[in-house]
Amino acid sequence: MSGDARLWCDRLVRGLDQHEFDIYALSRSRRQEDEGWVALPPQVSRVRTAPLWTAEDDGIVLGRRARRRFAEHYGELAAALCAGAGPSGGAAIEGASTAGSSVEGPSAEGSSATEADRFGSALYGLAELARDEGGLGGALRSETAVRALERACRTPGAPQAAREARVPDLLAVARHLERALRPLSLDWYEDDGLGSVDLCHATSGGPGALPGLLARHFSGAPLLVTEYGVQLRTHHLSAAEAAPSVRALLAAFHGRLAAEIYARAALVTPGNAHARRWQERCGADRDKIRTVYPGMDATRFAEVGESPECADPDTLAWVGRVEPTKDLISLLHAFAEIRKEEPKTRLRIIGVPAGSEGVAYLGHCKALAAQLFPDEADGLHAVGDNPVSFEEIGGPDIPSPAEAYASGAVTVLSSVVEGFPISLVEAMFCARATVSTDVGAVVEVIGGTGLVVPPRNPRALAEACVALLRDPERRARLGAAARARALELFTVEQNIAAFHGIYLEIVSRHPVRRVVLDDATGEPLPFAVPAEAHVPGRWTGPGARVVARGGPGWAAGPPVRANTPLPATEGAR
Secondary structure, eight states, X not given: OOHHHHHHHHHHHHHOTTSOEEEEEEEOOHHHHHTOOOOOOTTEXXXXXXXXXXXXXXXXXXXXXXXXXXXXXXXXXXXXXXXXXXXXXXXXXXXXXXTTSOOOOBOOTTOOHHHHHHHHXXXXXXXXXXXXXXXXXXXXXXXXXXXXXXXXXXXXXOOHHHHTOOHHHHHHHHHHHHHHTGGGGOSOOSTTTGGGOSOEEESSSGGGGHHHHHHHHHHOOOEEEEESSOHHHHHHHHOTTSOHHHHXXXXXXXXXXXXXXXXXXXXXXXXXXXXXXXXXXXXXOGGGBOXXXXXXOOGGGHHHHHSOOOSOTTEEEEESOBSGGGOHHHHHHHHHHHHHHOTTOEEEEEOOBOHHHHHHHHHHHHHHHHHHSOOBOSSTTSOOBOSEEEEOTTSSSOOSHHHHHHTXXXXXXXXXXXXXXXXXXXXXXXXXEEEEESOTTHHHHXXXXXXXXXXXXXXXXXXXXXXXXXXXXXXXXXXXXXXXHHHHHSBHHHHHHHHHHHHHHHHHTSOOSOEEEETTTOOBOTTSSOSSOOOOSTTTSTTEEEEOOOSTTOOOOOOEETTSOOOTXXXXX
């Protein structure tokens, strides 16, 4: 993981020092691995990593019987995907599915419980085969896999989207499935790995949650799934360029996998109501859902938030990553309308481009700004200046994110696609009045402390900004209310407290995975390893020792002294 997700996990682990953690990390790119390691707190016992971005030849050659098992299970998986690739299956969505569109949740109507069971059975069959053979890397990339997909798509009764798949489409689907299913071949599920933990906390859904799902299947470890962005939604937004048959089959895969993960999880914790609606439409049980907002560090913005005077009351600030979904084009057109009403207003666009696409988009925005706002001068002997500036955090004028928000009287968010708006929460910490587009979890985050307008509507965006620029008292009231709301809901402390309670709740409902034996009698001592506290005495004193019991639902491992300090949830990991 990277970016905000990595920061959230790091803060959670450091904050829950009463727990013992083993970290199992899947990297998605070489760049992510090259960023290096961070110093880990003492409650982290070990870290194991595996790449999802590269396929190494494991050298495993399946025998005839194993090849037959693989063809059977992979064929069942492909058949379940084809059954879900129709207009009423797991791939169906309401609304447009192109990047930059407002995409609603997938339709769960018509989804067959039988096909869901079929998908789960095939998935676990492949996992057991991978465990028996030491991996399935070569098999997942084999011609057998492609032929199984082709047979499923050509089966009578298959939906049109599947029947239209051609060989290049099938190869693309097979490559995606091979990458997504690489966790099946990991050696993480033995008794000295995920088989010995008391709780698996998957910090993302989709293929990232597969290790936790398989740990539950093989050893009965309870699974907790946290999602701030649902994988199926991400697929719909990112697969716009793919062929229709590829989009449909992969959407069916992500939908089936999400439904299986939600069905097996002890609890699911979305980061906002927007993600929660997607999870419910993918089959998550409402009774198992707990919304937990991401924890953000408010201390960086304390000085600005407690002294909310701005450097220029006529300045609008936009802060974030520069990419097409942020719709800076609409913001620039809105600013042209604002300048007609308030000629002194300036716009500061503060951020770095996201990848090569972001670089190209930033160049387009700069060209448009130069066209809409030719350099202006106060007089005949003054140097011209453009009212729109493009800047980055870290320079002399804007050394920190807090200074970026402090530079303007109003913070603007113009996105057409947004999950949890991090920059909006940071502006709230800084007691800034905000104008935002109604996308993702924006309304949920703002909660009445800012102005919200429809996306792709420059006139509405301009009118809202002008209203706040002309009313400093209203700006101050909204900014103070926004800061109070952010401190109540979106801090690291509330996030850590919520997950501590959730860890205890899950562990309390599952059997203790350690057995304490009395040295005097050799008999098990009941209640010797309580989930919350360790009371000194006969049950937990030096005369008792802890061992791990093998078999289903129990962890096998080296004996541990009973008086050895244990984390509050017995090593929730």
